[in-house]
Amino acid sequence: MKVIISILVALLFLSACTNEVKPEQKVKVINGCASSNISISDIKGLKKSDGFMKAQVKGYNSSSSYELLEYRIIWLDGDGFKIDSILSKWISVPSYAEQTFYINAISPSTKAKTFRIYIRKEKEVICNQQSDGL
Template sequence: MLKRNIAIILSLLILGGCAGTSPEPKGDSIVNVAQDTCGNTEIIIKDIKGRKKPDGFMQVQVSGESNSDKYQRLEYRIVWFDKQGFTIDTILSKWMVVPAYAHQPFIINTISPSDKAKSFRIYIRNEKEMICDKQQNGLE
């Protein structure tokens, strides 16, 4: 129990420094990349990329890796924000499932629900335990 509490506290400290920003993109360029690791001892988030596509929609790709000896059912949720920082209401901002197989990489790909999306926040959890909470800005 003590080890679990220490792991949770360390994860929260790591989460505090997990965001990155970058300038306004042109066309299909990458708009932000977070290369800081985020996660726990079994799940590592290696990279978060976002870009504005030529059609105006944002594309997000999260890559991670499972260090676990067993299959894990991860859930993720992305909240999209407009230019003023307000959330964009969508049914797509619900928890979605992504498999994390033992000692295998995994990728999450998604597209914004509107071309008005300028930034996003991603939440990743495992069995209701938050693993990653990253905000990506820099599209304004």
């Protein structure tokens, strides 16, 4: 009987010592992602089954007018080195008045492990974030 009580006390003691493991942060904020009219609500990255990485950004234009935005994605390998690509250029994306907009991109190489995204409006950077795609 003493053995059973000792085991129960030991289990109770050990369960009190467990640490809660928080999930690793997937988006690293380098700079804020907001302007007076444009807000970014979600940035996702995932590794597809074919080995390429997919990036998706969700934003909202709260103004009453159309805004033409530009984005640029820099893809990085597992060591943090830039993967050179013609796809890492500024690309236009429409942002209609009082509507949600999406930006989708696929990495140029299966070596991509993270990405950094820049979004600008009229040459003004409004978003600079990095995602590891986990």
